[in-house]
Amino acid sequence: MRNLTLRQLRSVQAISRHGTIAAAARQLGLTAPAVTLQVKQMEEDVGLALFDRTSDGMRLTVAGTAVLAAANAIETSLRALSDEIDSVKGVRSGTINLGVVSTAKYFAPRLIASFLEAFPQIEVKLRVGNRHDIIAELKDYKLDVALMGRPPTEFPVESIFFGDHxxxxxxxxxxxxxxxxxxxxxxxxxxxxxxxxxxxxxxxxxxxxxxxxxxxxxxxxxxxxxxxxxxxxxxxxxxxxxxxxxxxxxxxxxxxxxxxxxxxxxxxxKWYAVCRKERIAAPAERAFKQFLVERGAKHLPILxxxxxxxxxxxx
Known part of the structure; x- marks a missing residue:
């Protein structure tokens, strides 16, 4: 599997997201035969089918799910590397994909606004959902950080306390x-x-x-x-x-x-900021976590x- 390429991994991500090769090809700016070839080469390299071809579209197999998880992890690491390089260059920017459980939506906007006053070049993309959905997206590397009361135990995470609940x-x-x-x-x-x-x-x-x-x-x-x-x-x-x-x-x-x-x-x-333990945190994410530790509790309603x-x- 040493010959896997980013283009192949992104093909798997796109097909998983859209369900068809044609739709994935449109997203990637490639032809459908080119995307089909990427998947075929991966399946030959892996030695297993990555998708079940059904009348309802392409569905990930067990092997395909494992490949998708790896692709998401690699994509996250590459984005963190890009932010890290920008930080070395002196650019205080980056993007944070932040998830919050529904209870946290009552203070999260106020907290984010205060953070962006200190770091106006950082973009925070907010996702609000129930606990089950936020944990699933954190597991799938769709979120960088999640604010919640009970850190998940299904996979290794780093949990940072920032306030009483x-x-x-x-x-x-x-x-x-x-x-x-x-x-x-x-x-x-x-x-x-x-x-x-x-x-x-x-x-x-x-x-x-x-x-x-x-x-x-x-x-x-x-x-x-x-x-x-x-x-x-x-x-x-x-x-x-x-x-x-x-x-x-x-x-x-x-x-x-x-x-x-x-x-x-x-x-x-307690309120925690939770992220996957094995991820490499980008500078923007590290700044946000530090902000939570130092000032997060100030943005919570006083009991x-x-x-x-x-x-x-x-x-």
Whole structure:
């Protein structure tokens, strides 16, 4: 396999992305026979088929998936090398493909804006998605850095802590529990609890909080797939909810939501910047990580402004 070329690897990437040789050829600026030849040469070199030819288009085989992963890794390394050379030349530029889980979208734009003030020549391409999708794109080298609460364990990653992540129970201001202090978790199970979908970090934290009462939690809970939907449901009086404090700053300030004073809450998790461990970080990426360590926490909503006890003392 020492004779593999970048053109061959990029042909595999393009076919995987578009599903047909004709579409891949258009993207690459080549003829369809030329792309077919690239794939044929690779398959002869590898000794295995890289694609299954189906009526619905070209589908990667197991070997093809392995080749695609290598192609993505090489492409990422080449881009990092280009940025590194620019850095040696004194050019403070580059591109960062940044992914954030949906909960982080409430502070990520503010954080990015502050970073770009210090590094105006760096371009940040933002991708927001659920935890499953962000991890998949990080694994496939489509993202350079991902902001999330629980680093993945499926593949080796480097995780850099940059701020605390409190999780709280919220209610409509007219709810009967508003004003009570030290609410027991057993009391919460008497209410309808609106929770995120399976696989989300928020859902995992809530299940850990209720421990041995997961059956009762399942009975008491209603699942919704986004923080915005959950907030609207709580404001409509459909129940209480467990949610990131970083998603509700505006609604609490406008007195549309209240954080309940629950015993043993807030649950404090952490925010991490996560990247693949074997990647060579480009200068732009290194600058962003350093920025997160030094200033990232300053761009997170302050829990003291949201939590009942502190709010009462401030008022």
């Amino acid at each position: 409190p999780l709280v129970i919220i209610a409509d201001p007219a709810h009967a529990l508003v004003g009570e202090r030290g609410i027991a978790r057993e009391r919460l199970l008497e209410e309808t609890i609106i929770i995120r979908e399976q696989g989300s970090g928020t859902r995992a934290a809530l299940e850990g909080f209720f421990g041995q009462n997961l059956d009762r939690l399942a009975t008491a809970s209603v699942e919704m797939g986004s923080n915005e939907t959950i907030k609207q449901a709580v404001m409509a009086g459909l129940g209480i909810a467990f949610i990131s404090a970083h998603t509700i700053a505006f609604e609490v300030e406008m007195a549309r939501l209240v954080v309940l004073d629950v015993a043993d809450m807030p649950i404090r998790r 003291g402004r949201l939590y009942p006890a502190e709010a009462m003392e401030a008022g």
